[in-house]
Amino acid sequence: MQPESYLTDDVINEFSKTLELFDLSPSDSRLFTILFLNHQPMTLDEMSQTTGKSKTSVNTGIRNLSDLNLVNQVWKKGVRKDLYTTTDDLFQRFMHYYLDKWLSHTSMQKQSLSSIEKKISDRPQGELIETKVKQMLIFHKHLEKAFIQLKTTCQEINDDDRIS
Amino acid sequence: MQPESYLTDDVINEFSKTLELFDLSPSDSRLFTILFLNHQPMTLDEMSQTTGKSKTSVNTGIRNLSDLNLVNQVWKKGVRKDLYTTTDDLFQRFMHYYLDKWLSHTSMQKQSLSSIEKKISDRPQGELIETKVKQMLIFHKHLEKAFIQLKTTCQEINDDDRIS
DNA sequence: TTTTACATACAGTTTAAACTGTACAAACAA
DNA sequence: TTGTTTGTACAGTTTAAACTGTATGTAAAA
Numbered sequence: 001m002q003p004e005s006y007l008t009d010d011v012i013n014e015f016s017k018t019l020e021l022f023d024l025s026p027s028d029s030r031l032f033t034i035l036f037l038n039h040q041p042m043t044l045d046e047m048s049q050t051t052g053k054s055k056t057s058v059n060t061g062i063r064n065l066s067d068l069n070l071v072n073q074v075w076k077k078g079v080r081k082d083l084y085t086t087t088d089d090l091f092q093r094f095m096h097y098y099l100d101k102w103l104s105h106t107s108m109q110k111q112s113l114s115s116i117e118k119k120i121s122d123r124p125q126g127e128l129i130e131t132k133v134k135q136m137l138i139f140h141k142h143l144e145k146a147f148i149q150l151k152t153t154c155q156e157i158n159d160d161d162r163i164s
Numbered sequence: 165m166q167p168e169s170y171l172t173d174d175v176i177n178e179f180s181k182t183l184e185l186f187d188l189s190p191s192d193s194r195l196f197t198i199l200f201l202n203h204q205p206m207t208l209d210e211m212s213q214t215t216g217k218s219k220t221s222v223n224t225g226i227r228n229l230s231d232l233n234l235v236n237q238v239w240k241k242g243v244r245k246d247l248y249t250t251t252d253d254l255f256q257r258f259m260h261y262y263l264d265k266w267l268s269h270t271s272m273q274k275q276s277l278s279s280i281e282k283k284i285s286d287r288p289q290g291e292l293i294e295t296k297v298k299q300m301l302i303f304h305k306h307l308e309k310a311f312i313q314l315k316t317t318c319q320e321i322n323d324d325d326r327i328s
Numbered sequence: 329t330t331t332t333a334c335a336t337a338c339a340g341t342t343t344a345a346a347c348t349g350t351a352c353a354a355a356c357a358a
Numbered sequence: 359t360t361g362t363t364t365g366t367a368c369a370g371t372t373t374a375a376a377c378t379g380t381a382t383g384t385a386a387a388a
């Protein structure tokens with residue numbers, strides 16, 4: 001890959017900032033963006049060269065992104081090196097990962113707090129803490145509701161997109 | 165403040181984990197939770213004691229939370245020390261802060277990318293990069309749409325809450 | 329089989345963030 | 359005014375994360 005033009009570099013920097021909102025590290029965001037901008041799948045060595053990071057570093061970065069299901073490994077006959085690529089459905093992928101994160105977390109926390117609530121009411125020590133835990137539970141219920149709705153919204157956006 | 169019971173400590177740990185989803189640091193999340201659980205406004209010294217962190221550390225933590233509009237400073241006559249407290253409208257506060265963050269960011273990035281797009285089309289070098297930037301713009305438009313809808317949802321949740 | 333090319337595990341290093349203690353400044357009390 | 363009490367700026371330290379280079383293992387090529 002040829003050295004980046006300063007304009008391409010701007011694109012990388014700007015887009016990476018957005019990806020960081022999804023709780024990706026700056027490095028991982030940058031790596032993803034570079035991979036996304038590339039017209040074809042890249043090898044670890046190529047990514048190492050383009051990012052200016054060591055191969056090991058790129059390897060763990062790609063592993064992170066793969067675990068979140070944000071990049072894909074592809075095979076090309078004749079090529080021995082591992083090849084990675086992104087897909088064009090940026091929005092769907094990122095939102096799916098993000099919503100999953102929120103929803104699985106809120107679900108777990110609701111359980112944890114319920115269980116704590118029980119223990120507290122068994123040995124009635126403080127009214128105060130009990131009230132607070134109730135508020136926390138409501139907070140989580142609201143969160144869950146909001147993000148379930150967001151999921152629906154994303155589905156709609158995706159559908160609209162497919163039609164046009 | 166008396167030493168925390170292990171049960172209270174569980175509550176703090178669990179709830180803090182949720183707050184971290186809002187991009188608060190573990191320390192700030194913990195600080196907020198402690199403040200929220202306390203039945204009355206707390207001073208820096210109290211928070212320092214309860215969190216086990218230095219006063220300076222608590223000070224910067226509170227400053228962070230204040231900047232995000234998640235805690236309030238209150239005055240009590242006769243008390244010289246600064247007093248801080250949280251409010252009961254957890255959901256509204258956090259979502260407001262969070263949505264603002266997303267929406268202001270996406271709005272800015274849309275502008276940045278548009279501006280870059282212009283520069284690219286002026287000096288037509290690569291078709292590829294142009295296409296990619298267009299995709300990024302669509303990505304941001306989708307994000308904006310989704311989070312604006314989320315804002316509406318939160319408003320509704322909040323309204324429902326106020327009635328009951 | 330041996331040799332080569334690659335991914336990855338691991339130990340050590342660098343870098344950045346969080347935290348602490350001291351020092352200073354502002355507000356209040358006497 | 360002077361003496362106290364409090365918040366905060368700052369320099370230095372600790373801690374955790376990111377990164378690197380070497381070493382190892384594995385799969386393909388010869």
